Amino acid sequence: MKKVLATLIVSFILLFQVTPAFCANLDIDAASYILMDAKTGSVLYEYKPDLKWRPASTTKIATALVALKEGKLDQMMTASNEAVSDIGVGGMNIGIMPGEQMSLNNLLHALLIVSANETANIISENLFNDKTKFLAEMNKFAADAGAKNTTFTNPCGIDEYEKDADHFSSARDLALIAKECLKYPLFREIIGQKQLSTLPATNKHKTWNILNNTNKLLGKSFKYGPETGDDRNQYTITGLKTGSTSRAGANFISSAVNKDGLELISVVLGVNNKPNRSVFDFTKTLLKAGYENYSRQMIIDRSTKIQEITVKDAADGDKVDLITNGVIEALLPNDKTQWQLDKKINIRQDVKAPVKKGTVLGSIEYTREGVSLGKVDIVSSRTVEQTLKSKSKDYVKGITSTSLFKYIVIGVILVICFFILRFILRKISRKRKYKLRNFN
Secondary structure: OHHHHHHHHHHHHHHHHOOOOOOOHHHHOOOOOEEOOOOOOOEEEEEEEOOOOOHHHHHHHHHHHHHHHHHHOOOOEEHHHHHHHHOOOOOOOOOOOOOEEEEEHHHHHHHHHHHHHHHHHHHHHHOOOHHHHHHHHHHHHHOOOOOOEEEEEOOOOOOOOOHHOOOOOOHHHHHHHHHOOOOOHHHHHHHHOOOOOOOOOOOOOOOOOOEEEEOOOOOOOOOOOOOOOOOOOEEEEEEEEEEOOOOEEEEEEEEEEEEEOOOEEEEEEEOOOOOOOOHHHHHHHHHHHHHHHHHHEEEEOOOOOOEEEEEEOOOOOEEEEEEOOOOOEEEOOOOHHOOOEEEEEEEOOOOOOOEEEOEEEEEEEEEOOEEEEEEEEEEEEOEEEOOOHHHHHHHHHHOOOOOOHHHHHHHHHHHHHHHHHHHHHHHHHHHHHHHHOOOO
């Protein structure tokens, strides 16, 4: 009980007394937040991204991830008494009854669109017939996605019971889990639906009410940057998941894309919702900053000269340029002084002719804050022929290194040894005959 009380006090202090590092620029009053490139995982903005926080119903994306990886969509699952009752006081639900049977596919829709707590419990009890194993898989898949500050003790995100005192995640971890979830087309399809209106009849329900997605921004577009006279400078919210409890405050994971196809993931945790200063408002602020200040930038173009090397035994000049055999582009600040890229070049040593144009002789990789932005091969810009002398040496070496040549040499040696031995034996035989004649 003391542990729970201490956690509640810390959460309360963080929730109402936070002073974000980017407050002056972004004016986001949250316990923590992060804005991430959905493609590479590069971080655009962050504030206390590794702070452990109650994830509330954003937990359900990890539940969905396990189901998508391990389940079969047509698998029928049965609701237990515990599954429909263990949803927390006032917990979100769609009224599933004990003994009711639904497919995993329909449960996933209710899980992600309506955020129904009992659907998470039903999935966790049925997928492996062992809720404990399901939770172990949740934590494993979260860790595999890169999460380092996450521990899930239930599949729906309730945090009011002592048994869930250690149920935590972080803004960075949730963004990484969301990034993994977005690899699944079905996940994208579900989180993009504004309503749940197609649940089929079950053994307990003939019909279902139409229920709205908890994501109030879904499908809406927002402008950013300078006015262009068209809708080019705007982004659209495509998903993802809300979550709130009295301990967690308001949490929101969002996915968005602009007209250039740039997809971002934002996570805002621990907001005390107020008029015009809700978790949805702060999400718009964060995404707007990302789309205004970041864009796809060319880091290095194809056929860019990296360096010149000396090629041994070259017939027509021993110098050759090494160039890139690809393009590296990445999401970076529009202000190039903020790039701060790290470059790693690997070049083959002791290169010897002949070398064909396009031969891979190394690679170049760019990273930013430990995240790889891209890697391309370094190749020869031209063909380098071999000198006649070197060709002759290589020809002889090629012949002498073959198995056939080795067998021939061994055969010759054996023949020579045979004749030498025969010569010695004949000489010995003659000496013996000579001694015998002289003795007689």
